[in-house]
Amino acid sequence: MAETAAALRALAQNVKAARARAGLSLDELSRRAQVSKGALVGLEKAQGNPNFSTLIRLADTLGVSVSALMEGAPEGRVRVVDAGAVTPLWAGERGSEARLMLTTSGPAPAEIWRWRLEPGEEYPSHPHQAGVVETVSVTAGCMTLTVDGAEHTVEAGQTATFDGDKAHTYRGAGEATCHLIMTVHLPAGPVSGGPAAAV
Numbered sequence: 001m002a003e004t005a006a007a008l009r010a011l012a013q014n015v016k017a018a019r020a021r022a023g024l025s026l027d028e029l030s031r032r033a034q035v036s037k038g039a040l041v042g043l044e045k046a047q048g049n050p051n052f053s054t055l056i057r058l059a060d061t062l063g064v065s066v067s068a069l070m071e072g073a074p075e076g077r078v079r080v081v082d083a084g085a086v087t088p089l090w091a092g093e094r095g096s097e098a099r100l101m102l103t104t105s106g107p108a109p110a111e112i113w114r115w116r117l118e119p120g121e122e123y124p125s126h127p128h129q130a131g132v133v134e135t136v137s138v139t140a141g142c143m144t145l146t147v148d149g150a151e152h153t154v155e156a157g158q159t160a161t162f163d164g165d166k167a168h169t170y171r172g173a174g175e176a177t178c179h180l181i182m183t184v185h186l187p188a189g190p191v192s193g194g195p196a197a198a199v
Contacts, residue, residue: 005046007070007087008046008047008048009046010070010071011043011046011050011069011070012043012044012045012046014064014068014069014070014071015040015043015044015058015062015069016044018062018063018064018068018069019044019062021062022061022062022063024061024062026040026041026044029058029061029062032061033054033057033058033060033061033062034057035054035057035058039054052089052090052098055069055070055089060128060129065103065109065111065186066089066100066103066111067100067102067103067111068103068109070100071103079102081101081102083099083101083114086099086100086101086114087099090123092117092118092121092123093121094118094119094120094121095116095118095121095177096115096116096117096118096121096123096172097115097116098113098114098115098116098123098182099113099114099115100112100113101113101114107188108185108186108187108188109186110183110184110185110186111182111183111184111186112181112182112183113181113182113183113184114179114180114181114182115136115170115178115179115180115181115182116177116178116179117141117143117170117171117172117177117178117179117180118172118177118178119172119173119174119175119176119177119178120171120172121171121172122169122170122171122172123169123170123171124167124168124169125164125167125168125169125170126167127164127165127166127167127168128164128165129165129187130165130187131165131186131187132163132164132165132184132185132186132187133161133162133163133164133184133185134161134162134164134168134182134183134184134185135159135160135161135182135183135184135185136154136159136160136161136170136180136181136182137158137159137180137181137182137183138154138155138156138157138158138159138178138179138180139156139179139180139181140156140176140177140178140179141155141156141172141173141174141176141177141178141179142154142155142156142172142173142174142176142178143170143171143172143173143178143180144169144170144171144172144173145160145162145168145169145170145171146168146169146171147162147166147167147168148166148167148168149167153173154180164184
């Protein structure tokens with residue numbers, strides 16, 4: 001419970017700070033991100049439990065990564081993150097999950113994700129802003145990657161990359177659990193206007 005409360009406080013502070021940097025009122029952020037003003041007020045008071053799609057829409061609109069909204073203060077030059085200590089941002093009904101491990105700093109940051117896809121379970125992602133590039137490296141099992149309607153099989157030991165500005169879906173394929181590492185390369189500079197960001 002203490003960890004959850006601390007995470008909500010960090011999220012509240014980060015959203016408030018990012019909104020101030022962007023010069024957006026609560027009403028304007030609500031309109032652009034398509035998140036209710038009530039939910040935003042609660043979030044900035046460290047109340048509620050925002051879902052994955054809400055965090056993505058807020059990050060896209062504010063021009064930051066999802067993990068930048070969730071991170072506490074930096075802990076030093078080297079960050080070591082244990083997957084077991086990271087709460088999944090998406091969990092499927094069959095046991096699939098996605099964990100955002102960290103986001104690199106710098107002018108063109110990258111998000112590092114760990115995914116587990118159970119056979120037949122899928123996650124459909126909306127198109128991101130122009131300039132977002134995703135790379136998926138399958139470490140075990142097999143997945144079907146669908147980009148702009150075209151299906152591609154990616155097996156253990158294989159890596160695929162694609163522009164994230166098209167609709168895309170990740171689906172567990174075969175009979176075994178698929179494990180993969182996803183890297184989302186974000187474009188340099190602030191995000192302009194509309195929706196987009198990772199996953």
